[in-house]
Amino acid sequence: MPSYFHSASQSSGEPGSATIIAVRSHGTREGKPQDETRYCVSSLRTGAKAMLKAIRQRWSIENSWHWVRDVPLREDAHRYRENNGVQILATLRSMAINALRLEGI
Numbered sequence: 319m320p321s322y323f324h325s326a327s328q329s330s331g332e333p334g335s336a337t338i339i340a341v342r343s344h345g346t347r348e349g350k351p352q353d354e355t356r357y358c359v360s361s362l363r364t365g366a367k368a369m370l371k372a373i374r375q376r377w378s379i380e381n382s383w384h385w386v387r388d389v390p391l392r393e394d395a396h397r398y399r400e401n402n403g404v405q406i407l408a409t410l411r412s413m414a415i416n417a418l419r420l421e422g423i
Contacts, residue, residue, distance in 0.1 A: 335361070336359050336360060336361050337359070337360050337361075337362070337369070338357065338358075338359055339357065339358040339359070339360065339369060339373070340355050340356070340357055340358075341355070341356045341357075341358065341370070341373055342354070342355050343355075343356070358373060360372075386415055387411060387415070391411055391414075391415075393408075393411065
């Protein structure tokens with residue numbers, strides 16, 4: 319099992335049982351070293367490699383889609399009241415993101 323992936327307890331296979339996972343990540347953010355531990359709880363019954371793959375896929379979605387919307391576009395800071403306005407602006411943001419990605423930006 320890789321050093322950055324540690325399962326604190328294994329699922330017993332009983333209904334309602336769970337696995338607690340600690341995932342350590344190392345890297346840099348804004349030029350400063352980062353060392354984080356993220357804890358996950360899962361009822362998925364699988365091995366460590368498959369669990370790590372599932373966790374990485376989830377973070378891949380977060381980093382490639384949600385982060386782009388939340389940080390540079392500040393989507394979470396906007397407080398729109400009308401349902402149509404929310405849907406229209408979300409569609410416009412998606413179109414802008416896709417256009418930038420097509421241009422390689």
